Amino acid sequence: MRISELSRTCGCSVETIRYYESVGLLSAPRRAANGYRVYSDEHRKWLQLVRRSRDLGLPQDEVRLLIKIARDESAACEDVYRLLSSHVQRVSTRIRELKQLEKSLIRLQSRCADGRSKKCPAIDELMK
Amino acid sequence: MRISELSRTCGCSVETIRYYESVGLLSAPRRAANGYRVYSDEHRKWLQLVRRSRDLGLPQDEVRLLIKIARDESAACEDVYRLLSSHVQRVSTRIRELKQLEKSLIRLQSRCADGRSKKCPAIDELMK
DNA sequence: GTAGACCCTCTAGTTGCTACAGGGTCAAGA
DNA sequence: TCTTGACCCTGTAGCAACTAGAGGGTCTAC
Numbered sequence: 001m002r003i004s005e006l007s008r009t010c011g012c013s014v015e016t017i018r019y020y021e022s023v024g025l026l027s028a029p030r031r032a033a034n035g036y037r038v039y040s041d042e043h044r045k046w047l048q049l050v051r052r053s054r055d056l057g058l059p060q061d062e063v064r065l066l067i068k069i070a071r072d073e074s075a076a077c078e079d080v081y082r083l084l085s086s087h088v089q090r091v092s093t094r095i096r097e098l099k100q101l102e103k104s105l106i107r108l109q110s111r112c113a114d115g116r117s118k119k120c121p122a123i124d125e126l127m128k
Numbered sequence: 129m130r131i132s133e134l135s136r137t138c139g140c141s142v143e144t145i146r147y148y149e150s151v152g153l154l155s156a157p158r159r160a161a162n163g164y165r166v167y168s169d170e171h172r173k174w175l176q177l178v179r180r181s182r183d184l185g186l187p188q189d190e191v192r193l194l195i196k197i198a199r200d201e202s203a204a205c206e207d208v209y210r211l212l213s214s215h216v217q218r219v220s221t222r223i224r225e226l227k228q229l230e231k232s233l234i235r236l237q238s239r240c241a242d243g244r245s246k247k248c249p250a251i252d253e254l255m256k
Numbered sequence: 257g258t259a260g261a262c263c264c265t266c267t268a269g270t271t272g273c274t275a276c277a278g279g280g281t282c283a284a285g286a
Numbered sequence: 287t288c289t290t291g292a293c294c295c296t297g298t299a300g301c302a303a304c305t306a307g308a309g310g311g312t313c314t315a316c
Contacts, residue, residue: 004261015305019305037264052254053254070255081241095227098226102216102219112209120204120205142293142294162281162295164295187271187272188272
């Protein structure tokens with residue numbers, strides 16, 4: 001299959017596929033006589049792995065690691081588990097941080113709502 | 129005050145201050161005879177506004193907007209309120225997304241935990 | 257033969273900084 | 287007087303993870 005077909009089946013732009021190849025997240029496919037990339041179903045699977053992992057928020061480095069684990073025939077489930085665990089940790093931390101942020105923002109915003117003074121109290125607070 | 133002092137009082141690196149100046153988030157200060165930047169307390173306040181806004185996650189464009197509003201003597205509180213509101217929306221949305229993500233990750237991870245098969249079921253799922 | 261849909265490579269842009277390289281300035285101490 | 291070390295300057299390149307464009311080639315259908 002050609003790159004545009006792969007792109008359609010994986011929901012990932014042509015440019016992104018070429019980019020993944022350039023950074024080593026997808027192995028280079030064989031080329032047709034005219035230089036066009038020709039992909040197999042194997043490629044599609046690997047691209048799915050990359051796309052889904054990225055959708056889950058895994059950074060490229062860890063996707064690379066995941067690929068290495070997956071290529072290993074004895075695919076170490078434990079390693080995958082650990083990798084996912086640490087990512088869950090990161091996501092949970094980020095959620096906590098954002099909740100904290102949300103609170104601060106709402107508090108700041110509320111100063112605007114009840115302010116009668118000429119100057120904006122929220123801006124005053126930020127510049128203090 | 130010189131740039132390093134400003135840096136210390138605002139908890140923001142010297143490089144970042146110069147960067148803010150270069151992208152128009154902080155107005156250029158006067159220069160001493162030797163070319164060094166010389167800041168006033170006014171500058172400190174504006175830098176605080178930028179730093180605090182960024183800490184709240186506002187993108188540069190919106191900080192720029194906030195500065196414009198703040199410079200306006202009739203600092204339109206309503207505009208600030210609207211700006212903060214839309215940002216709170218964004219943050220809330222992001223929190224929801226991350227929670228969803230966290231769930232997916234934990235689900236995926238659990239497949240690793242109870243898998244007895246030779247191949248890692250999480251990786252299998254990602255490549256499907 | 258030409259229009260339109262593909263494909264190619266290479267480069268630059270995005271966001272918000274951070275980290276050099278390669279210089280100049282200035283005050284204190286030997 | 288010289289030198290050391292802490293500052294300061296400009297300008298450029300790097301990060302993540304793409305995206306968008308320039309400037310070309312290829313192939314099929316009408």
